[in-house]
Amino acid sequence: MSPAFDRVQDLLKKLPGLGYRSAERIALHLLVEKPERLEPLVSALNDAAATLHRCPVTGNITEGDVCPIYDNPARRKDFICVVESVPDLLAIERSGSFQGTFHVLHGKLSPLHGVGPGELNLGSLRQRLEQDDVTEMILALPNDVEGEATCHYIQDSILSGFDDIALSRIGFGLPSGGGITFADSATLRSALESRKTFE
Amino acid sequence: MSPAFDRVQDLLKKLPGLGYRSAERIALHLLVEKPERLEPLVSALNDAAATLHRCPVTGNITEGDVCPIYDNPARRKDFICVVESVPDLLAIERSGSFQGTFHVLHGKLSPLHGVGPGELNLGSLRQRLEQDDVTEMILALPNDVEGEATCHYIQDSILSGFDDIALSRIGFGLPSGGGITFADSATLRSALESRKTFE
Numbered sequence: 001m002s003p004a005f006d007r008v009q010d011l012l013k014k015l016p017g018l019g020y021r022s023a024e025r026i027a028l029h030l031l032v033e034k035p036e037r038l039e040p041l042v043s044a045l046n047d048a049a050a051t052l053h054r055c056p057v058t059g060n061i062t063e064g065d066v067c068p069i070y071d072n073p074a075r076r077k078d079f080i081c082v083v084e085s086v087p088d089l090l091a092i093e094r095s096g097s098f099q100g101t102f103h104v105l106h107g108k109l110s111p112l113h114g115v116g117p118g119e120l121n122l123g124s125l126r127q128r129l130e131q132d133d134v135t136e137m138i139l140a141l142p143n144d145v146e147g148e149a150t151c152h153y154i155q156d157s158i159l160s161g162f163d164d165i166a167l168s169r170i171g172f173g174l175p176s177g178g179g180i181t182f183a184d185s186a187t188l189r190s191a192l193e194s195r196k197t198f199e
Numbered sequence: 200m201s202p203a204f205d206r207v208q209d210l211l212k213k214l215p216g217l218g219y220r221s222a223e224r225i226a227l228h229l230l231v232e233k234p235e236r237l238e239p240l241v242s243a244l245n246d247a248a249a250t251l252h253r254c255p256v257t258g259n260i261t262e263g264d265v266c267p268i269y270d271n272p273a274r275r276k277d278f279i280c281v282v283e284s285v286p287d288l289l290a291i292e293r294s295g296s297f298q299g300t301f302h303v304l305h306g307k308l309s310p311l312h313g314v315g316p317g318e319l320n321l322g323s324l325r326q327r328l329e330q331d332d333v334t335e336m337i338l339a340l341p342n343d344v345e346g347e348a349t350c351h352y353i354q355d356s357i358l359s360g361f362d363d364i365a366l367s368r369i370g371f372g373l374p375s376g377g378g379i380t381f382a383d384s385a386t387l388r389s390a391l392e393s394r395k396t397f398e
Contacts, residue, residue: 002251002262004250015228015229032251037213041210045237046237047206061311063203082356085230
């Protein structure tokens with residue numbers, strides 16, 4: 001089409017969830033169909049990039065010094081939920097089912113992809129154990145090999161010497177509304193392993 | 200999360216094909232996970248917005264005075280394919296099955312949505328009929344009520360007095376690789392109506 005257009009399309013295509021066609025559609029929308037939407041979007045992105053940074057305590061994104069969840073006195077600082085990413089944190093927040101504070105690792109251990117403990121946000125997690133007198137920790141990490149490895153590393157290396165902390169991993173099984181017919185084998189295996197006594 | 204972040208997410212959500220979750224994912228990608236991708240994207244968008252404009256002859260987007268397809272001497276200027284939008288034009292170009300030139304209406308007639316002939320790129324279409332000694336026109340407009348109405352308007356009002364122009368509408372029917380079981384009723388109706396003698 002044109003070099004300037006192709007460059008926009010190429011860069012949009014690299015965003016998560018966008019392919020060739022959806023990138024083309026968005027580029028045409030912003031450049032041809034609704035050009036009045038381009039400037040507000042660009043300035044909102046620039047403003048957010050200038051305002052937001054990573055919370056030095058929890059790893060969540062924040063406008064202030066520390067993330068608003070950690071800053072909220074109603075949230076238990078001694079009860080930490082460890083997640084892989086900010087989208088995971090937001091999903092748990094939306095569920096409204098956790099009243100402690102979060103710790104975002106920004107990844108999971110994956111030696112094959114060159115992700116070791118040094119690449120994860122683990123140093124500040126260790127600091128929080130003492131600072132906040134942590135009593136309980138939930139590992140809300142994915143049900144895969146890397147998630148498993150990350151859980152073991154946290155248990156063995158980060159929590160060593162903190163034997164009083166109650167450590168758990170989120171439950172795996174059938175999703176709400178999901179039928180057995182449509183569940184994949186790994187989900188069914190987890191669901192069978194995590195069966196509970198029916199009373 | 201934060202007002203600056205919410206604003207980015209709200210604006211992204213308005214882009215075609217993006218919902219609440221995909222907008223959140225893209226915002227986090229550009230602001231947290233891969234912030235180094237933000238500046239190139241923003242400047243590519245600004246560059247393209249400054250460079251691209253609508254071709255005064257065809258309605259396609261272009262960097263030059265007229266669109267490169269119309270400017271190409273190998274493309275027949277007397278053979279026009281009328282499309283609703285630039286994505287439609289690009290889809291036909293990708294198919295490599297049309298060697299004439301295009302005319303982009305940027306919409307279709309829809310009185311219910313306040314889209315009358317004045318909102319469509321029809322004035323320059325009428326001009327082209329004389330300027331380029333047009334001999335053939337394909338209406339590649341959608342198979343719906345608005346597409347139908349737009350075809351009739353072009354036939355009755357734009358082409359009046361140009362009785363020598365061969366006017367056709369693209370064929371409707373089963374898509375390539377599509378089975379009858381999975382086709383919707385409107386498609387099947389079109390497919391039956393547009394049946395061809397089998398020789």
